[in-house]
Amino acid sequence: MYSKILVILLGIVVITCKDLNETDRATRAAFIQRLLNKRKSLEGRVKLLGGSNKFEGNVYIYHAGRWGAVCDDSWDDAAAHVVCGGLNMTGIATHGGQFGTAVEKYWMDDVVCEGDERSLSHCIFSGWGSSDCDENEAAGVICAEVTANAIPSNLKKKPTKRLHEVLDIGTSIRLVGGKSSAEGRVEIYHNSRWGSICPDGWTLYEASAVCRHLALGYAEQAHQTDYFGSSKIILSGIHCQGNETNLFMCKHQAIGDVACPGEVGHVAAVVCTRQLADLLLDTTAIQRSAHLQDVPMFQLQCAMEENCLSKSAYEIQKINPNWQFETRRLLRFTASSLNIGNAEFRPYLPKHLWQWHLCHMHYHSMEVFATFDILNGSGRRVAEGHKASFCLEDNTCMPGVEKKYSCKNYGDQGVSVNCSDIYQYNVDCQWVDVTDVEPGDYTFKVAVNPHARIAEQTYHNNAASCILRLTETYALVYDCKLLRP
Known part of the structure; x- marks a missing residue:
């Protein structure tokens, strides 16, 4: 009898503890959701720092839970107008850290705006956190009132x-x-x-x-x-x-x-x-290798340092003490580029300016070698990825062609004529984080040398536009076509 009473009492304790745990989890989940909503409301906001008043300064944009600077590469008056348009003003672009050096890591680089975008994040740029700029290359603006009947001169007229x-x-x-x-x-x-x-x-x-x-x-x-x-x-x-x-x-x-x-x-x-490289992206490799993988975040810490996950991952990292055990869903694939030109494909930066990444133990010879975008039916980007060049090397070559470039022992980097640089699907950052993407049909676009930083014979074989069918359990990539980035 006493054993029965003990069992009943233990059952009550277990049930009570379970209820408390569920209540705690619900409270914590609600708290996290409130923080996420607050951070989401700030997403894409800009602020100006370093100026003599609130209408001028270096530009900072809020993304993934923190503020970041904007690099002045390609920065012009059209981009400045987008920034100042939120204040119902027009803008003049400034360069070279006119209002001081960048005090935060660069979030944006190679920003190209038409001038009529609703926010700076809607402009074309190299990808969040992808930049090769130093602290003296901060982009800024000087905002000014628009006079009556005046049309801002920094709005780009589209050629017709x-x-x-x-x-x-x-x-x-x-x-x-x-x-x-x-x-x-x-x-x-x-x-x-x-x-x-x-x-x-x-x-x-x-x-x-x-x-x-x-x-x-x-x-x-x-x-x-x-x-x-x-x-x-x-x-x-x-x-x-x-x-x-x-x-x-x-x-x-x-x-x-x-x-x-x-x-x-x-x-x-x-x-x-008359002598120039020419990369040809292999569409077959993309289609055959594309697949989904769920990965716990503790296995992705090096990739997170290189901003290879979507913004929600960084928000979770900041507010969830057990973020390491959360999982991300990754669309992985292999990207292979064959140099079919008549000259070697070489980094545009000299070797002494390459960036050393301690976590992955490699040099980046160019900050953005490839970009990956998932677009919905209206052409809006719903997920993105980028691939800094772990190394540019001759992974495979045509018969009779010897490999010249290898990253082993911090070697020189490049892609020889008739050789391919290959990033296998199991390499870090060779993916798009699709955790927040709803199931459906999308356009999947992969581009190498996306900003034409390195000259090539043609750029219309540097990108592949494919159909992506995303479900709860698998991803299918098919009908890839070559085009310009």
Whole structure:
């Protein structure tokens, strides 16, 4: 009888403890949810620091539970207008840490805005936390009131017409001021006079069209400079896809007497070459290797240091003392890039500027080698990933080609002609964190050399756009097509 009473009493204690544990868990879950909601409300907010008043300063953006700086690479007045637009003002971009050095880690780099985005996070950039900038490259703004009936000049007008639709018969282009016929400032002959091109938005895509136009091979460099001299600017807003056979196939904003923002005397210039690398992304490798994996966060700590998980992972890390035991769902896949060009693919930074990552024990020769995006039916990005180059090396080569580059013993990095650089699906950061993505059909886009930091013969084989079918239990990637990043 006493044993029965003891059993009953123990049962009551167990039930009571269980109820208390469930109550504690519910209370803690509610508290965590409130904190998450608060952090979510701050997501994408910007603030200005270092200025003499609240309408100027270096730009900081809130993401994944903390503030981060913005690098000035590609930073322009259109991006400044997006920042100041939240204050119903227009903006002027500042560069080089005009309001002091960056006091937080960089969250954004290579920001490209049209000027009419609702927030800075809606602009194109290299991926959260992906930056090769030092503390003296902080982007800033000076916000000013918009006068009545005035249209902010830093809103980018999208080019509409192609050049060949408006040009005179006999219009031609040339390179001037270079040490050889393969370099110089780009001049166009229009209305019986030669003039330069406004360099605003001038990239390797536009330079490639010039080099093909003049039968000079490929674009090795695209400059916005006065190094080759300057002349009156008569063409602005050139926009090319990078695969045009001549410059006149590209779109433009204005020709004739045009306004051009930027430094006085700076014009568009190019350096052409006949020897250049060309990476070809293997779509078959992506399709065959894509799969889901659930991984506890304690196994992802090195990857978290390189910002390879989605923002909710970092929010959980800050507010949940047992965050290590939470799991993330990863879409893993293999990415293989074959150099089919006639020159080696080499990092744009010299070796002494490569970044050493202690956790993974390797050098990063370029901060962002690849980007991975998942887009919904309306084209909005719902998940993203990025791949810093653990190393650029010759993993496999065509028959008869010897491997030259290897990262072993801190070796030199690059991809030889007819060799492939391969990131297997089991490598850290070779994934997209899809923990917060609902099941459904999406577009999955993988791109190498996504910002054309390294010149190539063509960029239209650097990216793959695929269909992604995501379910509760598996992921299927199929129908991949090559295109430009």
